[in-house]
Amino acid sequence: MASTQRARALTDPYWATALTRMTPAGQRLARGLHALIRRSPALAALLWIGSGWRSSSSEHVTGRGLDVIATASTGILARLYDKAAWAATNRLINEVLVPNAKALGIRHIIWDRRIYRTRYAAWGPLPGRNAGSSVSDWHEDHAHLWLEPDGVGWLDRLDDVVLGDAPATGPAPSKPKPTAPAQPKTTRMRVVTWVLPLNGRTGPGTRYRVGMRAHKGYVLDIVEFRDGWAKSTGGWWYSTRYLKRV
Secondary structure (H helix, E strand, O other): OOOOHHHHHHHOOOOOOOHHHOOHHHHHHHHHHHHHHHHOOOOOOOOEEOOOOOOOOOOHHHOOEEEEEOOOOOOOOHHHHOHHHHHHHHHHHHHHHOOOHHHHOEEEEEEOOEEEEOOOOEEEEOOOOOOOOOOOOOOOOEEEEEEOOOOOOOOHHHHHOOOOOOOOOOOOOOOOOOOOOOOOOOEEEEEOOOOOOEEEEOOOOOOOOEEEEEOOOOEEEEEEEEOOEEEEOOOOEEEHHHEEEO
16 A cells, blocks of 8 residues: 555556546646656656545636645645655746646646736735645645636647756757747746736836736736836736835
8 A cells, every 4th residue: 555645646646636527628737747747857756646626626626627746645844844846846837837827728826825827927925825724725735727718738749848857968869849939038026016906008108008907916027127117928017116026
């Protein structure tokens, strides 16, 4: 009998997932992430697929929610007691999930007391918790993903992604794949407005149409500054008067 939930997942990867009760996109997400984890040296011994469908959660019951577990068993504070898995989860989120969240159709990612909302392209504090909430309630032992109803769940181009501990040292391929264009450097800024959400606009000024709003505490990745305005990776402009560098 497996000594930990993680060990059980090595031979029965979807034992906690109820995979057949998930939507087709949810199943693609679970299978795609499991395969990526297993082929990635930085992740394979640490991360595993947890809850998919379950009736006790308003998001999981839709069949579009999925948990990636960081710790050997749930209920363990990864940041303190499983630092390697905590770092591996951060890599998976920052290098794979966030850059592809919109294309995958991920509505939000919850991890380690924070929530990433794809429509804002920003992290913010996780609401609805208090000092008495458990490690799992705070998502300090697992990352939770929730797909949009029309989310695709997985992309064929991610089948080649491998997160390794070090760069490969083998011979160069005879036909290199084209490299992706360089991403613009970003500056992380936190929303510090006190009363109302901060309006995001289609251009750098109040004359432009209002679009996505960002609430106090959200962290935005800024790619451009112009005339007292900052442009987020989501394409929306916010007044720098209400932003503070992280």
